[in-house]
Amino acid sequence: MAEFDVIVIGGGPGGYVCAIRCAQLGLKTACVEGRETLGGTCLNVGCIPSKALLNATHHLHEVHENFEKMGLMGGAPTVDWDKMQAYKADVISGNTKGIEFLFKKNKVTWLKGWGSIPAAGQVKVGEEVHTAKAIVIASGSEPASLPGVTVDEEIVVTSTGALALKAIPKSVVVIGAGVIGLEMGSVYARLGAEVTVVEYLDAITPGMDGEVAKSFQKILSKQGLKFVLGAAVQGTEVAEGKATVTYKLRKDDSTHTITADTVLVATGRKPFTAGLGLDALGVALEPRGQITIDSHFATSIPGIYAIGDAVVGPMLAHKAEDEGMAVAEVIAGKHGHVNYDVIPGVIYTTPEVANVGKTEEQLKAEGRAYKVGKFSFMGNARAKAVFQGEGFVKLLADKETDRILGCHIIGPGAGDLIHEVCVAMEFGASAQDLALTCHAHPTYSEAVREAALACGDGAIHA
Ligand code: NAI
Numbered sequence: 166m167a168e169f170d171v172i173v174i175g176g177g178p179g180g181y182v183c184a185i186r187c188a189q190l191g192l193k194t195a196c197v198e199g200r201e202t203l204g205g206t207c208l209n210v211g212c213i214p215s216k217a218l219l220n221a222t223h224h225l226h227e228v229h230e231n232f233e234k235m236g237l238m239g240g241a242p243t244v245d246w247d248k249m250q251a252y253k254a255d256v257i258s259g260n261t262k263g264i265e266f267l268f269k270k271n272k273v274t275w276l277k278g279w280g281s282i283p284a285a286g287q288v289k290v291g292e293e294v295h296t297a298k299a300i301v302i303a304s305g306s307e308p309a310s311l312p313g314v315t316v317d318e319e320i321v322v323t324s325t326g327a328l329a330l331k332a333i334p335k336s337v338v339v340i341g342a343g344v345i346g347l348e349m350g351s352v353y354a355r356l357g358a359e360v361t362v363v364e365y366l367d368a369i370t371p372g373m374d375g376e377v378a379k380s381f382q383k384i385l386s387k388q389g390l391k392f393v394l395g396a397a398v399q400g401t402e403v404a405e406g407k408a409t410v411t412y413k414l415r416k417d418d419s420t421h422t423i424t425a426d427t428v429l430v431a432t433g434r435k436p437f438t439a440g441l442g443l444d445a446l447g448v449a450l451e452p453r454g455q456i457t458i459d460s461h462f463a464t465s466i467p468g469i470y471a472i473g474d475a476v477v478g479p480m481l482a483h484k485a486e487d488e489g490m491a492v493a494e495v496i497a498g499k500h501g502h503v504n505y506d507v508i509p510g511v512i513y514t515t516p517e518v519a520n521v522g523k524t525e526e527q528l529k530a531e532g533r534a535y536k537v538g539k540f541s542f543m544g545n546a547r548a549k550a551v552f553q554g555e556g557f558v559k560l561l562a563d564k565e566t567d568r569i570l571g572c573h574i575i576g577p578g579a580g581d582l583i584h585e586v587c588v589a590m591e592f593g594a595s596a597q598d599l600a601l602t603c604h605a606h607p608t609y610s611e612a613v614r615e616a617a618l619a620c621g622d623g624a625i626h627a
Contacts, residue, residue: 166293166294166295166296167195167274167295167296168193168295168296168297169193169194169195169274169295169296169297169298170187170192170193170194170297170298170299170496171184171187171192171193171194171195171297171298171299171300171301171493171496172194172195172196172197172276172280172288172295172297172299172300172301173187173194173195173196173197173300173301173303173489174196174197174280174282174288174300174301174302174303174304174441175196175197175198175205175302175303175304175305175473175475176196176197176198176200176203176204176205176264176275177204177205177206177207177208177303177305177473177474177482177485178204178205178207178208178473178482178483178485178486178489179205179303179305179472179473179474179482179485179486179488179489180196180198180205180301180303180304180305180472180473180489181196181203181204181205181264181267181268181489182485182486182489182490183301183303183472183488183489183490183492183493184196184268184271184273184489185267185268185271185273186489186490186493186494187273187493187496187497188271188272188273189271189493190493190494190496190497190499191497192493192496192497194272194273194274195273195274195275195276195288195295195297196268196273196274196275196276197276197278197279197280197288197290198275198276198277199277199278199279199280202257202258202261202262202265203261203264203265203268203275204257204260204261204264205305206305206306207482208257208260208261208264209257209261210324210325210328211324211482212482213256213257213260214253214256214257214328215324215328215348215349215352215513216256216513217252217253217256217257218249218253218328218349218352219348219351219352219513219514221249221252221253222351222352222355222356223355223515225241225242225244225355225356226355226388226515228241228242229241230552231552234552244333244356246332246333250329253328276288276290276293276295277290278290278291279440280441281440281441281442282300282302282441282442282443282446282469283442284446285300285446285466285467285468285469286298286300286468288300298468299468299469299470299496300468300469300470301462301469301470301471301472301489301492301496302438302441302456302464302469302470302471302472302475303471303472303473303475303485303489304436304437304438304441304473304475305436305437305473305474305475305485306434306435306436306437306474306475306480307434307435307437308323308324308325308430308431308433308434308435309432309433309434309435311340311398311430311432312400313398313399313400313401313411314340314398314400314401314428314430315401315403316430317403319331320403320406320407320408320426320427320428321401321403321408321427321428321430322427322428322429322430323429323430323431324345324349324429324431326429327345327349327427327429328349330427333353333356333357333358334353334358334425334426334427335357335358335359335426336358336359336360336361336424336425336426336427337350337353337358337359337360337361337425337426337427337428337429338360338361338362338363338408338410338423338425338427338428338429339360339361339362339363339428339429339431340363340398340410340428340429340430340431340432341362341363341364341365341430341431341432341433342362342364342366342369342370342392342394343370343371343431343432343433344370344431344512345429345431346362346364346429346431347362347369347370347381347385347390347512347514348512348513348514349429349431350362350385350390350429351385351388351390351514351515353427354388354389354390355388358426358427359389359391359425360389360390360391361390361391361392361393361423361425362390362391362392362393363393363396363398363410363412363423364392364393364394364395364396365395365396365397365398365415366394366395367394367395368382368394369381369382369385369392369394370512370518372524373518373520373524373573374520374524374525374526374559374571374573375524375525375526376525376559376573377518377520377559377573377574377575380555380556380557380575381512381514381518381575384516384555384556384575385514393412393414393421393423395414395415395416396412396413396414396415396421397412397413397415398410398411398412398432399411399412399413399420401428406426407424407425407426408424408425408426408427408428409422409423409424410422410423410424410425410428434474434480435453435454436454436455436456436474436475436476437474437475438450438454438456438475443456446466446469447465447466448464448465448466448469449464449465451477455475455476455477456471456475456476457476458470458471458472458476458477461492461495461501462476462488462491462492462495462501470492470495470496472485472488472489472492473485473488473489476488478505479508479510481508481510483508483509484503484508487503487508488503491503504591506522506590507521507522507587507590507591508521509521509580509583509584509587511579511580511583513580515553516553516555516556516575516576516577516579517574517575517576517577517578517579517580518574518575518579519572519573519574519579519580519582519583520571520572520573520574520583521571521572521583521586521587521590522561522569522570522571522572522586522590523561523570523571524561524571524573525537525559525561525571527571528561528570528571533563533570534563534564534565535561535562535563535564535570536561536562536563536564536596536620537559537560537561537619537620538559538560538561538562538596538616538617538618538619538620538621538624539557539558539559539560539616539619540557540558540612540613540615540616540618540619540624540626540627541554541556541557541612541627542554542555542556542557542558542576542577542609542612543555544612544615544624544626544627545576545607545609545611545612545615545626546606546607547577547607547608547609547611548576548577548609548612550607551577553576553577555575555576556574556575556576556577556579557574557575557576557612557616558572558573558574558576558582558612558613558615558616559572559573559574559616560572560586560596560599560613560616560617560619560620561573562595562596562620566595567595567596567597567620567621568593568594568595569586569589569590569594569595569596569599572586572613572616574612574613576609576612577609578609582609582610582612582613585599585610585613586599586613596617596620596621597617597620597621598617599613599614599617600614600617600618600620600621602614615627
């Protein structure tokens with residue numbers, strides 16, 4: 166048994182960042198993690214391994230689509246799936262070991278095992294009960310289940326199984342056209358699988374700016390992904406190494422089936438709080454299972470805080486990280502704050518898709534007067550040089566004050582480009598502020614400036 170100022174439960178992006186910041190603020194800190202490695206879902210079975218597979222398969226796609234156009238001749242490489250998996254494993258281990266190193270450097274104690282909270286101020290790991298003045302729950306999330314669908318992680322898989330299939334499937338059905346479905350669907354389409362995405366709603370990526378979503382679907386369709394929209398999945402059945410998905414089209418209630426080697430269930434995630442002992446403690450929960458917190462991340466039990474996927478808000482690693490830093494500041498008696506109005510979202514397909522702030526649909530619903538500055542990557546020399554002229558930047562600004570309200574990008578490097586708009590928004594900048602800022606030529610970022618110019622007197626290259 167040991168005494169700590171803070172014990173953080175969970176070593177994912179929310180938890181490990183929180184633990185490091187607590188230690189940096191002079192608090193004696195431990196982090197409980199039951200996996201063999203730190204980093205949580207993100208580093209072990211989420212963001213990072215999927216980016217490794219997206220990177221490898223993106224290059225394969227480039228070989229097939231663009232090499233010849235640049236005078237790079239020769240046969241396309243063959244895919245050694247085991248080697249690609251080994252590359253993915255290396256990427257994971259490099260990153261998870263990095264967190265272990267950071268724990269040592271910052272003197273954070275890693276309590277290995279699954280933690281529970283027998284009483285306020287206590288955390289049980291294995292047979293040991295440790296005490297802490299403050300406990301932070303950063304236990305993350307797990308895939309949500311779908312009625313009628315039994316996941317075996319071999320044929321019917323969640324994102325975890327989809328990252329580690331034994332062989333490249335010839336056909337994949339993805340249930341859910343959200344972030345996971347489209348990223349992993351892209352990976353397998355580039356590897357030659359026939360990918361069909363079955364989505365309940367009439368558009369892909371719910372919540373995304375409508376114009377971007379439409380363009381995104383068009384581009385993905387050109388890359389070979391098939392979409393069945395307005396289709397409610399009823400269930401799956403596995404026979405002879407294949408799975409059959411049954412779905413009902415919402416427009417006419419007709420029932421259809423589709424059979425594939427692999428079915429990826431990507432219909433959202435839910436908070437992972439089982440085994441923490443929250444019921445016995447009486448920790449208040451939201452109707453959808455998230456832990457209830459106040460504006461200082463405090464739960465209904467004094468001394469217990471919660472952050473990340475286990476609480477309300479977008480299930481994004483960077484949102485969890487920000488909350489981790491903010492709650493550490495709160496515990497240390499400082500002012501921790503997260504600006505939920507400026508949290509970017511990125512989908513790491515090719516092209517990338519990124520957004521921050523309000524969508525046009527949201528502004529319309531709010532009745533706010535706004536203007537749109539749009540610029541196509543076809544007018545961006547750098548994008549054209551790398552065959553990525555498809556897509557655009559769309560900047561939304563207040564009609565009267567010119568203050569930036571949101572930005573939506575589909576195009577090369579969108580996931581990095583979005584951050585200049587995030588910084589601008591944090592400073593309450595106007596579109597004109599961006600338009601007057603010199604942007605290096607030739608860069609993709611010029612498209613962001615041109616969109617800002619389009620909010621004023623007009624873009625130059627449009
Ligand atoms: P999601 O919420 O993004 O999308 C789920 C989709 O499934 C929705 O479009 C929904 O309408 C559809 N759906 C639900 N039930 C259905 C049914 N019965 N039949 C057909 N379609 C149905 O969830 P996803 O992709 O599973 O991701 C989970 C979480 O992980 C999200 O919060 C996401 O933001 C996060 N994530 C973020 C990444 C990133 O930032 N790049 C990468 C991967 C995950």
